[in-house]
Amino acid sequence: MNNSQTAGALLRQWRQRRRLSQLDLACEAEISTRHLSFVETGRSHPSREMLLHLAEQLDIPLRERNRLLGAAGYAPLYSQHALQDPALDAARSAIEQLLKAHEPYPAMTIDRHWNLLAANASVGPFLAGLAPHLLGPPLNVMRVSLHPDGLAPRIVNLAQWRAHLLARLRNDIAISGDEQLQALLDELLTYPAPDDAEEHDHSTVLTPLQFRTDEGVLSLIGTITVFGTPNDVTLSELALETFFPADAASADYLRKLAVPQPASDD
Numbered sequence: 001m002n003n004s005q006t007a008g009a010l011l012r013q014w015r016q017r018r019r020l021s022q023l024d025l026a027c028e029a030e031i032s033t034r035h036l037s038f039v040e041t042g043r044s045h046p047s048r049e050m051l052l053h054l055a056e057q058l059d060i061p062l063r064e065r066n067r068l069l070g071a072a073g074y075a076p077l078y079s080q081h082a083l084q085d086p087a088l089d090a091a092r093s094a095i096e097q098l099l100k101a102h103e104p105y106p107a108m109t110i111d112r113h114w115n116l117l118a119a120n121a122s123v124g125p126f127l128a129g130l131a132p133h134l135l136g137p138p139l140n141v142m143r144v145s146l147h148p149d150g151l152a153p154r155i156v157n158l159a160q161w162r163a164h165l166l167a168r169l170r171n172d173i174a175i176s177g178d179e180q181l182q183a184l185l186d187e188l189l190t191y192p193a194p195d196d197a198e199e200h201d202h203s204t205v206l207t208p209l210q211f212r213t214d215e216g217v218l219s220l221i222g223t224i225t226v227f228g229t230p231n232d233v234t235l236s237e238l239a240l241e242t243f244f245p246a247d248a249a250s251a252d253y254l255r256k257l258a259v260p261q262p263a264s265d266d
Contacts, residue, residue, distance in 0.1 A: 005071060006042055006071055007039075008039050008040040011039060011054055022037055025054070029054055029057045045072070046072060051065075063233045063236075078231055078233050078236075079232045079233070081232060083234060091235055095109050095118060095238075099119065103258060104255050104257065104258030105242065106119075106123045106243045107119070107120045107122070108241050111238060113140070113178075113180055114140055114141045114142045114143075114181075114184065116136070117238070122257070130144065134150050143188070145165060146191050156210035157210045159194040164207045166189075169185050208221055209222065216249065216253075218254075219246035220250065222243050223243075224241060225240040225242065226240070
């Protein structure tokens, strides 16, 4: 989004992105349509409280709420710290504990652009042998998953998994309006796609990741964990991706993978 836009113009963009009319938003915010119209056109200067109230109704991300406040001449409300900042010690400790506790199953933390921030030891074996140019930094999980030099050749149900990841990315773009995510989507769409890429089985309850290994097909089910009611931009944009085995054979394989191998005598 253009940083030079007025607060009213930004609100209008977010309202249109959420596919709401002025009447819809005015009703949800319990204000008059006339007042909302004046705010959007700049005829009325909204208070800080009104901007935050409208942002809440529009589910605007915290990063963009700060931008909205700045466009109206107000100071940012939400802090933004690097994950390694002491201010986020408690959150970082919680993430580290969750990642470790999830072993021997893979788990990782990603940022808003799908860049890998942290991972447990169970993720490492899946990245072995990948092209160095995909391993970053930063390592982008979407890029590594779908690039022909990445995990794509090892994914048995690539068409289904590709459709699942692209749908998630498109949803992220719709929610955030992030231009960098749009650029990532455009890049991913240039990668070779399987012949049945347009097919997607909606009859399944969950979309598994079926991964080809030297001992057969590993089947995983993914879940997403986010921080509840964060007041920091960085925390609001973090997601913890955890994978569970979808069958007993996959569970056995992951447990075996986690057992340290004896050192060779050679």
